[in-house]
Amino acid sequence: MRAAARHLVLFACVAAPALARAQWLPLPDLAQPLIGEVRGRGDRVPQAGIDVIVDEGAAHARTDAAGHFVIEGLTSGPHVVHFRGQDITAYDERVALRVNLPTVMDVFVEVKPRYVSRVKGRTVLSDPVEQTISSEEIRHIAGTQGDVLKAVQNLPGLARPPFNGGLIAVWGSAPGDTRVYVDGVNIPTLYHFGGVRSTINPSLVTSLTLLPGGYDVDHGRGLGGVVELETRAPRTDGLHGYAQLDLADVSGLLEGNIGKVFSFGAAFRVSVLEFFLPFFLNERTRFEPKYWDYQLKLHFKVSSRDDLDLFFLGSDDELAVGLVDTNGGPFHEFDQHTYFHRGLVRWQHRFEGGATLSVTPSVGYDVPYGLDTTVGNGMYEHTDGQIGWSLRAVYQQPISRLVRFSAGLDYEGTRYTLDARQNRSGLYREGDTGDFLGYTAPNTREAVLSDHTTIITNHTAPFVALTIALFHQRLMVMPQFRLETMTFVGTRAENFKSAFVLPEPRLAARVRVSSRVVLQGSVGVYHQAPLGADFSRVFGNPNLAPEYAVHYVVGAEIKVTGTLHVEVQGFYKDLRNLVVRGVGDFDPPLEGGGVGRVYGGELLARQELWKNFFGWISYTLMRSERQDHPGDPWRPFQYDQTHILTLLGSYKLPYGFQVGLRFRYVTGNPYTPVSRAYYDVNSYAYVPIYGAPYSARLPSFNQLDLRVDKTFSFDLWKLTLYLDVQNVYDSTSAEGIIYSFDYKKADYLNGLPFLPVVGARGEF
Amino acid sequence: MRVVVLIVFVGGCAQKADLAAASFVDGLRLLGVQAEPPEAAAGDAVMLTAWAVDPRGRPIDVTWSACLLPSNGTANAGCTDGSGNGLVGLGSGVTLSMTVPSVDPATLGPPDATEGIYLPIVVHASAGGDALDAVYRLRMRLVAVPGCTLDPPYSPHCAPNQNPSFDAIQPLSDGEAPIATHQGEVWALLAHYTDGSSEEYEVPSSSNPDVFERLTTQWFATAGSFPDQPVGGTAVQKWTLDRALPPPGGAIDLWIVGHDERGGTTMSHRNFFMQ
Helix, strand or coil: CHHHHHHHHHHHHHHHHHHHHCCCCCCCCECCCEEEEEEECCCCCECCCCEEEECCCCEEEECCCCCEEEECCCECEEEEEEEECCCECCEEEEEEECCCCCEEEEEEECECCCCCCCCCCCCCCCCCCCEEEEHHHHCCCCCCCCCHHHHHHHCCCECCCHHHCCCCCECCCCHHHCEEEECCEEECCCECHHHCCECCCHHHEEEEEEECCCCCCCCCCCCCCEEEEEECCCCCCCCEEEEEEECCEEEEEEEEEECCCEEEEEEEEEECHHHHHHHHCCCCEEEEEEEEEEEEEEEECCCCCEEEEEEEEEEEEEEEEEEECCCCCEEEEEEEEEEEEEEEEEEEEECCCCCEEEEEEEEEEEEEEEEEEEECCEEEEEEEEEEEEEEEEEEEEECCCCEEEEEEEEEEEEEEEEEEEEECCCCCCCCCCCCECCECCCCCCCCEEEEEEEEEEEEEEEEEEEEEEECCCCEEEEEEEEEEEEEEEEEECCCEEEEEEEEEEEEEEEEECCCCEEEEEEEEEEEECCCHHHHCCCCCCCCCCCEEEEEEEEEEEEECCCCEEEEEEEEEEEEEEEEEECCCCCCCCEEEEEEEEEEEEEEEEEEEEECCEEEEEEEEEEEEEEECCCCCCCEECCCCCCEEEEEEEEEECCCCEEEEEEEEEECCCEECCEEEEEEECCCCEEEEEECCCCCEECCCEEEEEEEEEEEEECCCCEEEEEEEEECCCCCCCEEEEEECCCCCCEEEEECCCCEEEEEEEEEC | CCCCHHHHHHHHCCCCCCCCCCCECCCCEEEEEEEECCEECCCCEEEEEEEEECCCCCCCEEEEEEECCCCCCCCCHHHHCCCCCCEEEEEECCEEEEECCCCCHHHHCCCCCCCCEEEEEEEEEEECCEEEEEEEEEEECCCCCCCCCCCCCCCCCCCCCCCCCEEEEECCCCCCCCEEECCCCEEEEEEEECCCCCCEEECCCCCCCEEECCCEEEEEECCCECCCCCEECCCEEEEECCCCCCCCCCEEEEEEEEECCCCCEEEEEEEEEEC
16 A cells, blocks of 8 residues: 555656646547548549549548549548549649538549540451441541541542432442341431431441452342441430531430440431521522431340340431422422331340340331432423341350351341332433433433332341361361252232342351461352332333342451551452343343442551550552353443542640541543434433543542531530541542533533531530 | 542533534534424334524435434433444434334333333434434333323323423514624523423422423524523523624524423524624
């Protein structure tokens, strides 16, 4: 007891002075948590994996998948919060933390553009010749007005259409020989008339692949190539969209999620061109182009292995043209109305072990061509219409590390109707002569005939393919087989049946010579059905058989650097049994038996995004010829263009600017010259007599286009203003020949002059 | 895939200004041909008149031939290739009286939009070193239109075609007395047809079987310009004296040619002088 007391006194004597000198430090004021969400400016997309650093490292957190973060243990008062990440521009914000309440930050950061330049790798069952371009990359290509689907016209192998219109003539084949697919379903046209705009909203498209020829067995029924559009699933990270207006049209998109497993995307486009054109036309001319399109996509994430899409889409083009007399009455007019609508369902299943199955049924209604023409009292009409239905199923199974198996079914059926009152020659066909690009107005001097017919077609093609990797995967061989079965049944005025069983073997191979060089080649058989109108007994021939081609392709890919690729291809196409005009007195209006040959090569040097620049050079050297009847001389194909050169590039500048240039040089199209003419008194017009088909050629084409974009990023939305200038140096390009009234003088019809297009696009 | 019609229209509307209009006559031209009657059968007598003009005052020679080459309605290209194959000479002269030859209807091709079949008559005109070829298609009564007869009495709307005629070219006076005009003057002209010029006829294959002929008027002149060519029959034509004007006192010719759509024609002529 006495010792403890002594210790206490000692402690008190020693400690007391110390205690007396001691400063009482306050306990630290801990703030309530700092809570926040980090999203991208403009599109409001949550940013995951962003480092959130307080002051100079006093605290640190990382945003989760939803862009959220929470930081605790900070003292109250002012702090600086730093936001850092590989894909964002560094951002700092001052904040005052409180003791009594949590502090919530709603942060918008500038996201660096993610240029995803996706070129499909040469993986299993990939077509040996394909070019894929992603939507982000190509939105800024000059001369395309931001329409990513028009960018396909800059790829090698495509002829330049007249007036830079929307026809796709690839590797010397007619535009109708190349099939366009959206999510595996065929649509009749990729562009509104004249190539003004694409019929599918580009914002829904995730990739666009051009297969110019030598394509695999999962596609067929076209002697030309294949254009594949894949649309994306609608976004599930909130509500997003855009609205855009320029001189051609107004368009918009809205997409978002409905609950956790559903998402939707809806897009539209409506032309406004018809409101501006009257300012450029005289009062006697009526020219009223109108177009619109729509897409509605519903996505259902059924399970982790299943996706289900419901997709409705359609497009409508209407053109009314007339020359009006002083009393306002029509004197010569025609009205064209073409449209299509589709509804499809797509189920995709992923099996354990890597196998996949995709099933896509669809229905649709098309009027690919509807034309009414009035010349004086003469009324002419031609309307094609068809109801279509299809089923595509593709199963892919890896059998081993070195072998992959694929099989499927490609079925298409149509009920096609033709209602026509026209001259016996009907509508224009490649190889016809005429006043302009081969087109002639209805001929009042000729007989007018009528036909109303219905053709039922059913085309079924099962297919199989193997991909075999040999020699340590340096050699890949892809033997393939497609059994195309085509049936045609005519009703109403026609009454015929025909069926064709058409084997289509194909073979492709790739050899990896080195880590940078791949050689590839393919050979394959292809068939194409005649058009429904061609089976007309009055204007065509019910006994027509499918056209036929063999494609031969060899090429090489060279990976110069990680972002610079060079591809060269050589190709030859042997075309047989082409539908041509009958010439004998007792021949039907149309007959098979025409032949063609296409040969050439192409080069594509492509720089993917590198130091803010991307671009490519494409060059094609090609010859396309036809022989319409045995013994006829070979003649150039209508779209035979010997040289096709495209150089384009785009560079991202600071402060939201981007600039792009495109230069093109193309050999002029062949045309058939007029050798003489006579005056037809009854129709008070001169009638030209033509020389050898396509024996003359227009001058070559060259043009420079420029595009400048400026993007303003706000927290909740983005605004892009763009200027797209076509034909910067006002080059005069000859698109055709026009003649004096008596055909004694001729001059060139020039393409569009210098043409600036301005537009604005708001996105959220 | 069909050629985009939009391209055609752009081409059609882009006629270059330096390609002369058909209405301007500065050399040998055949403005029209009249057959009286304009619809005939084999063995009928027909008077043919060629309205050939040459502002340079050169004498004009005209020869006529019937083309018997097979046609599809449009004259066979061989009719005018200069070889003479398939041609049957009918005579020469600005006017010609001919007897319609026998023709196999099968060689004339199927009917046109007006249910007519036609015999091509080749007209070759020359003056000085210039020459031109033209084809006038004479409507033939060889095959009856459904619902009609070839011989009288004719059913309503089945009578043979007749030539239209002008009863006035307003506001111009009749006759050949020259009319004064001056540079920059704008004439509003109307070709007024006589009653009955627009005949009603049958087109059984059309959705509208009873139609009236649509009359069309062509205007030609040695000076000035017309905004439209041709124009509908009841339409006013504006003629502006703005180009190729002669000196004061000089003469200007104006021709007016009227057509129905079945081969019938009429013509009128007026003289002007520059003040």
